[in-house]
Amino acid sequence: MTEMQVARSIGDLRALLAPLRAESSIGFVPTMGALHDGHLSLVALARDAAEVCVMSIFVNPLQFGPTEDLARYPRPLDADLELARGAGVDVVFLPSVDEMYPEGATTTVVPGPVADVLEGAHRPGHLAGVATVVAKLFNIVDPDVAIFGQKDAQQVAVIKAMVRDLDFEVRIEVGPTIREPDGLAMSSRNRYLDIEQRQRALALYEALQAGEASLRAGGSPEDAEHQMHEVFGAAGLETDYAAAVDPLDLSSPATGDVLLVVAARVGSTRLIDNLLVKASQRGTS
């Protein structure tokens, strides 16, 4: 395709994709907009994996709690469309809330136990909201491959389980977390941080690095958790969790590979990050 197309309704998107689907594979990058280089790296993966790249931009109300940032979530639409065009997106799906959740819509997806811990424990309903909108988007776009970022590790685990359990015919690929030069994981919510908060937010990556160093030095997952809490304590940041969990089911304690996961508040902004330490890296330094 040459010109990027924008579809605002489910019918328009299906009509646009129908002729393409006959001869091309479809790669899909679901987003909530406020695009950054992390999203654009997922677009690059989608373009490598499939011939047509579809991106959705939809701030999904179902995945925000009543006291969360739905109203102030950034929606820089013109800049997003420019970035999507520049990255080589072929079709942007830009539905309204009414298009996705018309009056009377009541059916939702209930994820399995992988959604009960970590984010699930601290943001009740969040992962069910994610699973529901992703299930709808998969049914609307019907992609061959969909790309998600490792930064939302638990979201990835929930979606992989949903695809497996509900027999969605889509391959899930996971792109690495993209970081700023100083290590802060890229996130649309970084826009909320003022200069001083931006500096304090570095504690998330520093905590992960301290946990990793502990595991590499032969420490246990509990030692790694302790080291991460030390970093947060020194930075004066309030944490929701700083845990060393099994990367597949996100349960504690981890045995072989360890996923270090953190969630902390910097002012009123809640940030998450994670780092995988392979079993083969443990006790090697």
Ligand code: PAF
């Ligand atoms: O990761 C996100 O931006 C969102 O959770 C997603 C997958 C687009 C669903 O709203």
